Amino acid sequence: MMKSFITLFFVLTFGLFVKAQDVLPNLHLENLDGETVALQDISKDGQLVVVSLWATWCVPCKNELDAIGDVYVDWMDETNVKLYAISVDDSRTVKRVKPLVNGKGWEFEVLLDTNGDLKRQLNAPTIPVTLIVKDNKILFRHSGYAPGSEEELYEKIKEFSK
Amino acid sequence: MNYSKFAVFVLLWTAFAQAQDYGQLSGGLESNSQYYVDDPKTGDFLEDDHFRTNNYLRLNYTFKNWFANAQLESYEPRALLNYYPKYEGTDLGTFAFGYKSQKLEVTVGHFYEQFGSGLVLRTWEDRQLGINNSIRGGHVTYRPFSTVQLTALYGRQRDGFEVSRGDIYGFNTELDLGGFLNFETTGLDFGFSYVGRYEDLEVENPNFDPMTNAFSARLDFSEGNFYASGEYVLKDDDMYQELGNLYEDSYFNGNAFLLNLGFAKSGLGLDATFRRMENMAFYSQRDQGQYGNNPFNQDVVNYLPALTKQHDYSLTNIYVYQSQPRLVFNPLPKAGEIGGQIDFYQRFKRGTVLGGKYGTKIAFNFSTWYGLDSEFNVTDKTYESGPFLGFGKKYFQEFSFELRKKISSKWSTIVTVVETYYNTKYVEDRTGEVDAFIAIAEATYKFGSSKSIRFEGQHLWSNDKDHDRAKNWAGGTLEYNFNSNFAVFATDIWNYGNPDEDKQIHYYSFGGSFTKGATRIGASYGRQRGGLICVGGICRFVPENTGFTLNIATAF
Numbered sequence: 169m170m171k172s173f174i175t176l177f178f179v180l181t182f183g184l185f186v187k188a189q190d191v192l193p194n195l196h197l198e199n200l201d202g203e204t205v206a207l208q209d210i211s212k213d214g215q216l217v218v219v220s221l222w223a224t225w226c227v228p229c230k231n232e233l234d235a236i237g238d239v240y241v242d243w244m245d246e247t248n249v250k251l252y253a254i255s256v257d258d259s260r261t262v263k264r265v266k267p268l269v270n271g272k273g274w275e276f277e278v279l280l281d282t283n284g285d286l287k288r289q290l291n292a293p294t295i296p297v298t299l300i301v302k303d304n305k306i307l308f309r310h311s312g313y314a315p316g317s318e319e320e321l322y323e324k325i326k327e328f329s330k
Numbered sequence: 331m332n333y334s335k336f337a338v339f340v341l342l343w344t345a346f347a348q349a350q351d352y353g354q355l356s357g358g359l360e361s362n363s364q365y366y367v368d369d370p371k372t373g374d375f376l377e378d379d380h381f382r383t384n385n386y387l388r389l390n391y392t393f394k395n396w397f398a399n400a401q402l403e404s405y406e407p408r409a410l411l412n413y414y415p416k417y418e419g420t421d422l423g424t425f426a427f428g429y430k431s432q433k434l435e436v437t438v439g440h441f442y443e444q445f446g447s448g449l450v451l452r453t454w455e456d457r458q459l460g461i462n463n464s465i466r467g468g469h470v471t472y473r474p475f476s477t478v479q480l481t482a483l484y485g486r487q488r489d490g491f492e493v494s495r496g497d498i499y500g501f502n503t504e505l506d507l508g509g510f511l512n513f514e515t516t517g518l519d520f521g522f523s524y525v526g527r528y529e530d531l532e533v534e535n536p537n538f539d540p541m542t543n544a545f546s547a548r549l550d551f552s553e554g555n556f557y558a559s560g561e562y563v564l565k566d567d568d569m570y571q572e573l574g575n576l577y578e579d580s581y582f583n584g585n586a587f588l589l590n591l592g593f594a595k596s597g598l599g600l601d602a603t604f605r606r607m608e609n610m611a612f613y614s615q616r617d618q619g620q621y622g623n624n625p626f627n628q629d630v631v632n633y634l635p636a637l638t639k640q641h642d643y644s645l646t647n648i649y650v651y652q653s654q655p656r657l658v659f660n661p662l663p664k665a666g667e668i669g670g671q672i673d674f675y676q677r678f679k680r681g682t683v684l685g686g687k688y689g690t691k692i693a694f695n696f697s698t699w700y701g702l703d704s705e706f707n708v709t710d711k712t713y714e715s716g717p718f719l720g721f722g723k724k725y726f727q728e729f730s731f732e733l734r735k736k737i738s739s740k741w742s743t744i745v746t747v748v749e750t751y752y753n754t755k756y757v758e759d760r761t762g763e764v765d766a767f768i769a770i771a772e773a774t775y776k777f778g779s780s781k782s783i784r785f786e787g788q789h790l791w792s793n794d795k796d797h798d799r800a801k802n803w804a805g806g807t808l809e810y811n812f813n814s815n816f817a818v819f820a821t822d823i824w825n826y827g828n829p830d831e832d833k834q835i836h837y838y839s840f841g842g843s844f845t846k847g848a849t850r851i852g853a854s855y856g857r858q859r860g861g862l863i864c865v866g867g868i869c870r871f872v873p874e875n876t877g878f879t880l881n882i883a884t885a886f
Contacts, residue, residue, distance in 0.1 A: 191354065193390075193392075194392065194430060201517060201552065202506075202517050202519055202550060202552065204476075206432075225640040225641075225642055226642070227642050231774075234691070258454070258633070258635070259444070259448045259452070259633060259635065260635035260636070260637065260640065260867040263590050263592070263601055263603055264601060264673050266592060266594045266599065266601070267592055267593075267594050267599025267600055267601040267673055267675050268599055268673075268675050268693070269594075269599070270594035270595055270596055270598060270599040270675070271594075271599035271674075271675020271676055271677060271691070271693065272675065272691055273596050273597050273677045275596075282444060283442055283452065283454060284454060284455070285442070288388075288442070288455070289356075290885065291356070291357060291360075291388060291848070291883075291884075291885035291886075292358075292885065293360045293457065293883045294883065309847050309848045309885075310814070310845070310847070311848065312817075312843070312845045312850065313814075314780050314782060314811035314813070314814045315742075315776045315780070315782040315784075315811065316778075316779055316780035316781070317780045317813075317814030319779060319780065320779070320780060320814050
C-alpha cells in the first residue's frame, strides 16, 4: 500500500515539474443552435475569453453566472471579454439548459459538454470551474464560487485585457 | 500492466516530452478519504478498516494530432463504504491513445461515448458513484463533410479493473440536414444508431440469440424561438431474468420513445419532455441485469435517468424518484414507465412591478410518472402491453417552485417550495405511499470584497410511516466565505418528527474548504444519513456512518 502511494506522489510531483495544463484542449462542442464550435477557435486573434463550467443543478454555478450576468454588458464594453458558459449537464438535464439560459436572460455564449469530455480533459471533478483564456492559453483558473469573487475575476480580466 | 510498469512508462514519457519540448502533458489527481468512527447514536463501525481512500491519477498527453491518456486508480487499504467490490487495490483503470484531426478521430483503449440521448448507449465516469463503464476497444469517428459524422466502435465494458464478458458493437450517424439543404433559419438534424451486445451462454432454447440488437432514430428541429426533438428506440428480444435466475424460455423485446418541445426567448424559457420506456434495461453482461443483483449499476450499456428536477438541497433529496425502465414480474409486476416533466423559467426585468430594483427570477418544474398500463400473468411470466399512451399506477409526482430575488446590493435570497407524491411501494419495492411538502429559504449577505455569509433553513412535512425517515424533518446550513479561496460551513438535518425516538438523529456536519488555482482541499466531520446518493439520475446506496472526510483534487 505504502509503495503505491509513494509511486503515485512521485509521478505527480514529477508531472508538476513538467508542464501545467495551459491550453484549452482540442475539442468540438455544440452550441444551443446545434452548431459545432471548435474550442481552440474561441479565443484566437487575441480575443479574451472567460470559460465557465456549470450545470443547471449546481447552485453556486448559477449564482456565479447570475452575478456576472448582471454586469456582463459593462464587462464587454470595457474589456471586450466574452464569456462561454459550458454546461456539463448530461442527458437527464441538458434539455433544461436552453430554457434556463433564456429564462434568466443570460447573454453568454453557451456550449454543451454532454458526456463530460471537456470536464475530463480539464481534470475538474467539481464545478464551477472558471478559466481566463487568450489565444488558447489558460491564463487563470479558479474553482468554486463565493459571492463577490466575480469582482476579483474582473480585476484579472482587466489585467489580461491590457 | 501493473502500476509500477505504468509509472516507469509515464516517467520515460514525460522525460522525453520535456527533453524535446514536444507535446503537452497535463493531468489531475483526486483523493477522497474517510476515517469512520464509532458513534453512540448511530452505532459502532463494524466493518474492516476504519480508514479508507479512493484515489485517481489521470494523465493526458498530446503531441500535434496524437494523444494518449491513462488513469491510475488506488483503493487502499479498501474503497469507501459501499463501492463496487471489484474496485480493490491499485491498478491501471483506463488508458487510451489515438489520433484526432478535424475529419478523423481514432482511439484504441478505453473511450467514453454517447449516442443520442444515451437511450441506446452511454459510457461515462462518475467517481462519486463508483461508475466507470468506459469501453475498452477501438473507436473511429469520421467527418467526411461538415454535415456528416459517422462513428463505429467495438469493445468490452470496464468492470472493476477487468472487462465484462459481453462484446459491444456500435455504429452511429449524425446528419445535419438543415446544413445539407441550405436551410437558413431552420435547424434539422437526423441521427441513427445501432448497438449490439454479444454474450454467448450455454442455452439450448432455439429462441436464444447471443446477440441483442438495439436501434435508435432521432430527429431534431428548431425554428426561431421554437425547438423540438424526438427519439425512438427498439431493442430486440432478450432473455428474462429475475431474482438471480435466467429464464431460458422467456424472451421480451423493449422500446422507448422520447419527445421534447421547447420555446425560449430572452427572459422566458419553456420546456416539456415526454418519455415512455418498456423493458429498456440493457447490460453488457446479462447476469448484471438480474433483479436486485446489481446495486452498483455496473455494466450498464444505456443511460436511463429519472427525468425529474435534479434537486440540490439535503431535504429535497430524501424522496428521489428513480426511473423504472425494466420488466419484472416479482416482487411486483412492472413493465416500464410513462410520464414527463415541464420546466418554466422567467425573469422579471429590473424596474418593473414584479422585478423591483434588481429584477426577479422564477423557475417552476412539474413532473409526473406512472407505470405502464399492462396486464400481467405472473405465473406464466407473460404480459399484455396496453395502449401506447396507457397510464398505469402512479409512481411519482412533484411540483417545485423557486424564486430568486436580490433585495439590495448586499442581500440576495432564494425561496423554494416542493410538493411531492412518492409511491414507495413501486419506486422502492417496499410498502406505503408518501405525500411530502418542503420549504427552503436561503439568504446571502455580502460584505467587503468577497466576504459573505449564507444561511439556509429547510423544513419537510410528510406522512411517511417508514421509521428510517418518518414524518417531519428540519434542517439548516450556515456558511461563511472569508474570501474567494477559503470557506467554512456547518449543517444539520434532524428527523425530529420520527415516532421512534432513537431515530430522531441529528445528521450534522461541519468543515471547510480551501481553493487555490486548480487545487481544492476540503475537510469535514459529521454524520451521513443512510440512503441514496444520486448524481445525474443514477444512485448509490450509502449506509449510515460517522467520520472525518478529506477530499483533495488538483489539476496540473
